[in-house]
Amino acid sequence: MELRDLPSVTDLATAMGDDVPGPLRMEIARGALSSARDTLLADRTAEVDPVREARERATALAAHRPRNLINATGVLLHTNLGRAPLASEAADAQRAAAVGYGNLEFDVTTGRRGGRGAYLGELLRTVTGAEAGFAVNNNAGALLLSLAALAGGRRAVVSRGELIEIGGSFRLPDLMAASGTTLVEVGTTNRTRLADYAATVHDAALILKVHPSNYRVEGFAEEATYAELATLSHEANVPFVADVGSGLLDARTPWLEGPPPAWTRGEPAVRQTLESGADVVLFSGDKLLGGPQAGIAVGSASLIDQMRRHPLARALRADGPTVAALGATLEMYATGRGSEVPFWAMASQSYEVLEKRSSVVVEAVGSVTSIIADASIPGAGSVPGEKVPSPVVRISADEEELWQELLSLGLVARRTNGAVLVDLRTVDPHDDDKLIEALISACR
DSSP states (O other): OOGGGSOOHHHHHHHTOSSSOHHHHHHHHHHHHHHHHHHHHHOTTOOOOHHHHHHHHHHHHHTTSOOOOEEOSSBTTOGGGTSSOOOHHHHHHHHHHHHSOOOTTEETTTTEEOOTTHHHHHHHHHHHOOSEEEEESOHHHHHHHHHHHHTTTSEEEEEGGGOOEEGGGEEHHHHHHHTTOEEEEESOSSEEOHHHHHTTGGGOSEEEEEOOOSOOOOSSOEEOOHHHHHHHHHHHTOOEEEEEESOOOOTTOTTSSSSOOGGGTTOOOHHHHHHTTOSEEEEESSSTTOSSSOEEEEEOHHHHHHHHTSHHHHHHBOOHHHHHHHHHHHHHHHTTOGGGSHHHHHHTOOHHHHHHHHHHHHHHHOTTEEEEEEEEBOOTTSSTTOOEEEEEEEEOSOHHHHHHHHHHTTEEOEEETTEEEEOGGGSOGGGHHHHHHHHHHHTO
């Protein structure tokens, strides 16, 4: 191909199809033509195909365009797939706040400026038993704000076994440094006693305890309890901040029938951590709570107010639609309907019901499928190591080829031991027909 034979930007953009919006097609076309031109200038005999290159670029970009997928991995809080799906009423509240005006910072009784998140604060008081509460954009933000506001550039005591790193290379020491707080490490990786904290708390601004979330230290291990640290901090007259991470509101799970699920054992709960004496408890809104991404702080009214008034609070605050969705989610717990939050509806679905749904899939798809006993996991760093018994559909086929084909059809399954597994615990029952269609198509 000669330089003069290259198509125009407009013609190339038209030849691409409509996978991406027009302005993006024009940019892709310019890039593909520039690449082809550079190749030909370097070697006039080179083979170039700007149409193919432009289509490949458009397809690659379109793959990143937000779309719905069916999560059949069995990971309830799949970080890469958006973690907890919202309850319908939370999504409705979020949309209503996004497409219209509202009373986010307006007092309709006086016609004057109102407090942002005042209603949310009352809900948090009700469902946790705290004196006060408010929300920021995510839990890392809540931790950053608590350190900046309550330690004020001074020293914070943390166990070496809790200097966590989570997804995206987020490291606790780096966040503490960003807050201006000086990290004081105590104890060892596997054993930190109360005496280790007591030896250094006299010149510290606060004690911080962080739930590891995505790992557990077992065997020859020891840690100070929440109650012990609360007593020590109060004797030293410094705040005790507990980051419990995942957002389990109450260890008794009163929104579910029967005793708490076995897999929640050992996960620190917000209400019980407050009852143990923690001054401030931090947790996520989008994990076990099942709401939108948010970082929530509850506890002492004076300390929460101190955090709320810090300059960082404005930079980290949650937006109006998030406040609306979080409020709707908390209302469900406050009115005894926590079991209807999608995360808990999925987690508490019985083995027998899942087995019946799986049988329908096997009957429809055919002999390449079977049902085996397996387990789902909570995910997103919540209750690490714990599993929820679940039946899964096993598909005997070329593992990688089938998995990729299902992915192209919008279904994300699990690959293991030369087979593909489909776990219906994380699939909305309304999507079962779509899942079956995808499986039939991919297994032909």
